[in-house]
Amino acid sequence: MFISIEADKCMGHGRCYAVAPDLLSDDDEGFVAERGRCWSIPDALIGQAEDAADACPEGAIAVLATATPTDA
Template sequence: MFIAIDETKCMGHGRCYAVAPELLTDDDEGFVAERGRCWEIPADLVGEAQDAADACPEGAIVVTETAPADA
């Protein structure tokens, strides 16, 4: 599974890293530090990744089985 965070949609609410602290962190401005990235999720963190995606009001986080073509 992969997680991708669209930096253009992220508004810095912080819900994602609040529900997935083992997977995501915040930067100095309160945005998710990993925005603009796509990476493979460790199997034991797939649930946290989905929780983070579900918590994002802008839909900036996507969890997929394969890496997006533009990643």
């Protein structure tokens, strides 16, 4: 499984890294530091990834079966 975070959709609410602290972190401006990336999720963190996707009001986060390119 993969997680993808679209940089242009992220508005910095912080809900994602609040519910997925072992997977996501914040940057100096309060945005999710991993925005604009797509990477493999360890099996143990798939639940946190799904919670982060559900928590994002902009729908910037997707949990995917295959990797896809994202905007930086």
